[in-house]
Amino acid sequence: MVTTTSARVKSRPETERKRTEILDAAIEIFGAKGSTNGTLADIAEQVGMTHAGVLHHFGSKQKLLLEVLDYRDKSDVAELADQHIPDGPELFLHLVKTALANERRPGIVQTYTVLSNESVTDGHPARAFFEHRYDKLRTEVSAAFLELCAQEGVTDTAVIGKAAASILAVMDGLQLQWLLDPTAVDLADASAFAIQAIVNGVLHPGPALETYAGR
Known part of the structure; x- marks a missing residue:
């Protein structure tokens, strides 16, 4: 049990890092091609993952799209008091x-x-x-x-x-x-x-x- 918990804790930073990589790639792809023409396959290729790997982190293209927009808004206030x-x-x-x-x-x-x-x-x-x-x-x-x-x-x-x-x-x-x-x-x-x-x-x-x- 200790080993499993430790591994799970260690995986969290790696998971967040990978999610951030995917979001950065999605910003580039959607910005260049739009949300319709920009595909999960494009994003997966950009970060060296499979299509299924991207879905593992975000579930669907629609969810990724909304995460990209939320990511953009949070970057606007990241350094402000109370992030607002x-x-x-x-x-x-x-x-x-x-x-x-x-x-x-x-x-x-x-x-x-x-x-x-x-x-x-x-x-x-x-x-x-x-x-x-x-x-x-x-x-x-x-x-x-x-x-x-x-x-x-x-x-x-x-x-x-x-x-x-x-x-x-x-x-x-x-x-x-x-x-x-x-x-x-x-x-x-x-x-x-x-x-x-x-x-x-x-x-x-x-x-x-x-x-x-x-x-």
């Missing part, structure tokens, strides 16, 4: 820092972009994941806006929902442009510019666009 994004106004700075970090991990960004775009199709296994993710992020960014508005004495908070959705849309859209041509877009600077513009638009609304037309 900050609350309040600090959240906006965190989003800018995330864009800067994403410049150093194009593979993860590409996988996220490919899978999020694919998730709008009927029956896609990641659809529920992204629906929940965007709902949660909109809620968290809206809460940060409410706290910032209270801090700055802004009472008109009607646009907060639109502002929160716009920040997320701009960040994802800039990632797509950056992936297509990294020389055309400075991901961190453009993200900071957009987030600052939206935050300032909530705190200090300017004239309507129609004001400038026909001048």
Whole structure:
């Protein structure tokens, strides 16, 4: 019994290492080929395993796909306190820092972009994941806006929902442009510019666009 327990304990780090290898390979494969064309056989070949070996660790391609997305999200907050994004106004700075970090991990960004775009199709296994993710992020960014508005004495908070959705849309859209041509877009600077513009638009609304037309 002692020997069996000892062997089991020793196997855990090895199992986690192998799972991480598979996840890293899946990020590369799904990012390059998409979740439909990227196969478990591709991933197995990348890590020197059999198709059955990959299934042993993750059970199915769908489960692996969801694990990849969870792995990506956890990497965003791995070094943060309580492994959670900050609350309040600090959240906006965190989003800018995330864009800067994403410049150093194009593979993860590409996988996220490919899978999020694919998730709008009927029956896609990641659809529920992204629906929940965007709902949660909109809620968290809206809460940060409410706290910032209270801090700055802004009472008109009607646009907060639109502002929160716009920040997320701009960040994802800039990632797509950056992936297509990294020389055309400075991901961190453009993200900071957009987030600052939206935050300032909530705190200090300017004239309507129609004001400038026909001048």
